[in-house]
Amino acid sequence: MTQQARDPDSWTPWRARITETAMLTETERFFRLEPIDGQALGQVPGQFVQVCLPGIGEAPISVASAPNEEGTFDLVVRKVGNLTEALHRTVEGQSVGIRGPFGRGFPVDSCRGRDLVIIAGGIGLVPLRSLIQHGLMHRNRFKSFSVLYGAKRPAEMLFKEELIAWQGRPDTDFHITVDVAPSGYLGHVGLITTLIPYLEGSPADTSAIVVGPPVMFRFVLRELLAHGVPEDHIWASLERHMKCGIGQCGHCQINGALTCREGPVFSAQELSRLPEAI
Amino acid sequence: MVMLSRVRLAAFIDALRRHGEVVAPRPVLDPQASGEYRRYEELRSGELPELAPGKPALLPASHLFLPPRETMLSYELESGRFTEVLDREPRVVIGVPPCEAHALALLDQALSQGVPDRHYRARRENATVVSLACAEPCWEQCFCRQMGTHRATDGFDLLLTPIDAERFTVETNTEKGDALTAELSGVFAPALDADRAALDSWNVRCDAAFGPSESWSADPRALVEDGADDPVWSTEAERCLSCGACVLLCPTCTCFDMVESVPLPCSAGTRERCRDGCMIPGFSAVAHGADFRSDRAERLRHRTRRKFAYQPERYGGGSYCVGCGRCHAHCPVDIGPIGLLKELEKDREEAR
Amino acid sequence: MPRPRVAFFSFTSCEGCQLTVLEQETKLLELLEVVEIVRFREAIDRREDRFDVAFVEGSISTPEEEDRVRWIRNQAGLVVAIGACATLGGVNAIREDRDHLDVQGRVYGEKGEWYPAHQVKTVAEVVSIDFELHGCPMAGAEFLDLVSCLITGRKFRQKGTSVCVECVLRGTVCQLWKGRPCLGPISRGGCQAVCPSQGGSCIGCRGLATEANLPALADQLESEGLGDGVTERMLELFNRKEFAAREGGQGDGKGDPA
Numbered sequence: 060m061t062q063q064a065r066d067p068d069s070w071t072p073w074r075a076r077i078t079e080t081a082m083l084t085e086t087e088r089f090f091r092l093e094p095i096d097g098q099a100l101g102q103v104p105g106q107f108v109q110v111c112l113p114g115i116g117e118a119p120i121s122v123a124s125a126p127n128e129e130g131t132f133d134l135v136v137r138k139v140g141n142l143t144e145a146l147h148r149t150v151e152g153q154s155v156g157i158r159g160p161f162g163r164g165f166p167v168d169s170c171r172g173r174d175l176v177i178i179a180g181g182i183g184l185v186p187l188r189s190l191i192q193h194g195l196m197h198r199n200r201f202k203s204f205s206v207l208y209g210a211k212r213p214a215e216m217l218f219k220e221e222l223i224a225w226q227g228r229p230d231t232d233f234h235i236t237v238d239v240a241p242s243g244y245l246g247h248v249g250l251i252t253t254l255i256p257y258l259e260g261s262p263a264d265t266s267a268i269v270v271g272p273p274v275m276f277r278f279v280l281r282e283l284l285a286h287g288v289p290e291d292h293i294w295a296s297l298e299r300h301m302k303c304g305i306g307q308c309g310h311c312q313i314n315g316a317l318t319c320r321e322g323p324v325f326s327a328q329e330l331s332r333l334p335e336a337i
Numbered sequence: 338m339v340m341l342s343r344v345r346l347a348a349f350i351d352a353l354r355r356h357g358e359v360v361a362p363r364p365v366l367d368p369q370a371s372g373e374y375r376r377y378e379e380l381r382s383g384e385l386p387e388l389a390p391g392k393p394a395l396l397p398a399s400h401l402f403l404p405p406r407e408t409m410l411s412y413e414l415e416s417g418r419f420t421e422v423l424d425r426e427p428r429v430v431i432g433v434p435p436c437e438a439h440a441l442a443l444l445d446q447a448l449s450q451g452v453p454d455r456h457y458r459a460r461r462e463n464a465t466v467v468s469l470a471c472a473e474p475c476w477e478q479c480f481c482r483q484m485g486t487h488r489a490t491d492g493f494d495l496l497l498t499p500i501d502a503e504r505f506t507v508e509t510n511t512e513k514g515d516a517l518t519a520e521l522s523g524v525f526a527p528a529l530d531a532d533r534a535a536l537d538s539w540n541v542r543c544d545a546a547f548g549p550s551e552s553w554s555a556d557p558r559a560l561v562e563d564g565a566d567d568p569v570w571s572t573e574a575e576r577c578l579s580c581g582a583c584v585l586l587c588p589t590c591t592c593f594d595m596v597e598s599v600p601l602p603c604s605a606g607t608r609e610r611c612r613d614g615c616m617i618p619g620f621s622a623v624a625h626g627a628d629f630r631s632d633r634a635e636r637l638r639h640r641t642r643r644k645f646a647y648q649p650e651r652y653g654g655g656s657y658c659v660g661c662g663r664c665h666a667h668c669p670v671d672i673g674p675i676g677l678l679k680e681l682e683k684d685r686e687e688a689r
Numbered sequence: 690m691p692r693p694r695v696a697f698f699s700f701t702s703c704e705g706c707q708l709t710v711l712e713q714e715t716k717l718l719e720l721l722e723v724v725e726i727v728r729f730r731e732a733i734d735r736r737e738d739r740f741d742v743a744f745v746e747g748s749i750s751t752p753e754e755e756d757r758v759r760w761i762r763n764q765a766g767l768v769v770a771i772g773a774c775a776t777l778g779g780v781n782a783i784r785e786d787r788d789h790l791d792v793q794g795r796v797y798g799e800k801g802e803w804y805p806a807h808q809v810k811t812v813a814e815v816v817s818i819d820f821e822l823h824g825c826p827m828a829g830a831e832f833l834d835l836v837s838c839l840i841t842g843r844k845f846r847q848k849g850t851s852v853c854v855e856c857v858l859r860g861t862v863c864q865l866w867k868g869r870p871c872l873g874p875i876s877r878g879g880c881q882a883v884c885p886s887q888g889g890s891c892i893g894c895r896g897l898a899t900e901a902n903l904p905a906l907a908d909q910l911e912s913e914g915l916g917d918g919v920t921e922r923m924l925e926l927f928n929r930k931e932f933a934a935r936e937g938g939q940g941d942g943k944g945d946p947a
């Protein structure tokens with residue numbers, strides 16, 4: 060098939076077919092998408108795409124997977140509005156419109172040779188899955204590799220099968236915690252911040268990447284700094300309203316920054332200069 | 338430089354019509370208003386532009402390039418096929434005051450960086466802009482002199498200056514302007530040394546008419562950057578009605594919302610953008626309902642900082658407020674940049 | 690797939706909103722391509738009791754009307770309140786703070802008590818509704834957009850922004866500049882600013898805008914000499930219920946007026 064170059068500047072979406080879809084939890088739905096023209100998405104972990112359905116609308120959704128050999132990519136969609144509700148009604152075989160990938164992703168290059176710590180709060184695990192997959196594919200690029208995942212309750216955990224596989228790996232330090240659990244639950248119960256003092260690796264050599272609700276980030280940042288992780292090696296991914304994904308509509312402004320262009324990934328140092336950020 | 342006399346105006350407009358539909362500020366026919374308001378509209382057949390001073394048009398010339406509503410792409414629902422829609426209609430906009438020409442130059446700069454705005458550029462590249470110099474402030478709210486935009490320096494192809502009641506000097510700024518001047522050599526007359534001298538003294542009188550800057554002396558960018566915690570935002574915003582007029586009339590505001598338009602019987606549709614702005618409630622709300630700028634004072638502060646600090650920092654060049662005064666004039670409760678900057682400066686002086 | 694069955698109902702109203710549907714003229718043909726109208730007394734004789742979408746115009750102001758609208762809610766999959774009478778109480782609510790027996794007497798004479806009426810209610814105050822189309826009358830374009838949303842599955846977005854947004858973008862000469870009071874800055878848009886752009890003031894027939902700052906507009910209009918209490922008086926026409934809830938415009942009025 061001739062490869063037509065995709066125009067990154069265009070408003071015109073290209074199409075991807077849903078090859079697999081299933082509910083991950085009661086509210087989140089998983090999608091595996093295959094570009095119809097055969098060209099891989101080419102994303103950096105942490106980037107997002109603008110997903111659309113004709114007649115419905117368009118919305119930004121984080122990419123939940125790292126580039127792979129099959130050329131597919133994954134999305135996890137929570138039903139919160141117009142486009143996401145319509146996506147929940149789609150079926151395998153249907154196609155959606157995609158623009159992207161957009162945004163500044165996780166700083167995978169500047170984390171090389173360092174102790175990588177990934178901290179996921181709730182739905183924050185979705186974009187971080189792309190980073191975890193990337194890290195595990197290139198495990199030798201990092202010294203230690205730790206993942207902390209906090210969910211509200213066991214039923215709300217995402218990617219349950221992969222969590223088990225990740226926990227079983229000898230080359231990763233994987234901790235899961237929940238805020239509340241039914242009696243009989245054998246796992247760790249408690250806030251994610253309580254796990255930080257027990258991280259492997261040297262704090263000064265650590266790169267910490269945190270994605271979760273704003274209030275969680277505030278507390279995690281405090282603990283990480285207290286633990287000795289440098290401010291310019293702590294990163295977060297922020298969520299803002301987006302209509303275009305390409306720095307034009309203005310909705311994602313945080314002070315003078317555009318979340319879709321300078322973000323969604325920002326360092327703690329950058330965030331300290333953006334008072335509106337958290 | 339060449340000369341255009343008013344008796345040749347009809348020939349000039351006829352020649353311009355070859356380059357597209359001719360648009361100029363036309364008086365608004367409103368029985369309740371005294372005929373002092375104007376709107377950019379296409380000239381009727383045989384109609385000539387006034388090319389006279391007056392209040393700025395209700396919407397600035399930049400709205401011809403970033404219209405209230407614009408189709409970005411069209412699609413068929415069943416096939417899922419999308420097609421980009423661009424407006425390449427040629428236009429000639431004549432009578433654009435210096436502040437609005439300046440705004441076009443700023444937009445050209447801003448909308449060509451990052452991901453260039455193809456829809457703006459399609460309209461812009463197919464348009465010819467003829468600016469008309471202002472002899473004096475056009476209304477009491479204008480502060481273009483303070484913002485350095487009272488003389489046209491960029492954003493236009495041709496500049497007309499009415500050096501006397503009968504004649505304009507015609508200066509060109511771009512290759513398009515050069516080509517037009519050459520093409521219309523039959524309409525124009527050559528400029529003599531006396532004409533150049535007349536233009537120089539006209540410009541000197543113009544500077545005097547606009548007067549020195551009295552409103553504030555400090556750099557506006559420094560004032561808004563330093564004034565993040567100033568009480569002026571809250572005191573002014575208390576009476577803000579959040580009507581949105583200020584952001585929708587601004588010559589350098591570009592924010593927009595996206596809308597799906599699917600007319601019955603719902604077999605095809607278009608995706609459109611429509612003007613939006615950071616002063617309008619809900620602009621910064623996210624999916625779960627949280628709003629990072631839910632307070633009127635926060636929105637006012639953000640807008641002001643965007644005009645005087647964020648846009649210049651991102652795109653280069655000077656302030657993105659061109660001093661046209663529309664936001665102040667339209668605000669039902671009299672909130673405007675002059676008042677804000679004066680207050681910020683006063684508070685800064687007192688703090689010292 | 691069969692077209693959705695659509696029915697129109699009238700309560701205390703002028704049926705002007707339903708007339709707006711008929712005024713869509715050629716677009717009516719396209720409407721009929723996507724829905725089947727099974728009940729619409731202003732237009733057709735057909736009158737069926739089985740329908741998917743009920744468009745309900747008018748306030749609920751008698752016990753009989755309450756029973757009828759409850760029946761409609763039971764029959765319909767979706768209920769859409771259309772027009773200011775249905776969504777806000779409309780002009781019917783002018784009698785809100787008057788004695789009902791007195792009002793009945795003035796309207797119906799000696800036999801006034803044969804016509805029991807109670808406090809004017811919006812449709813939503815009696816049954817749950819799925820959508821509302823504001824305005825007096827509702828905006829035809831918005832009605833068609835709602836139908837388009839129902840057919841395509843797109844979420845219907847209700848504007849909460851002010852009338853000024855649309856008025857300003859039309860290049861209208863502002864009413865306030867002409868020395869006329871106007872509720873545009875605090876009124877919900879979505880009407881394309883039809884009144885101010887034709888020279889009339891906005892009287893807020895679609896309800897209040899999000900974060901409407903009533904005290905600020907009231908102060909401003911008074912200070913411009915447009916009349917003591919002019920804002921409050923203008924709001925009484927369509928926003929009596931909402932205005933009464935805010936008790937004379939105390940506070941900033943932030944928060945969704947719906």
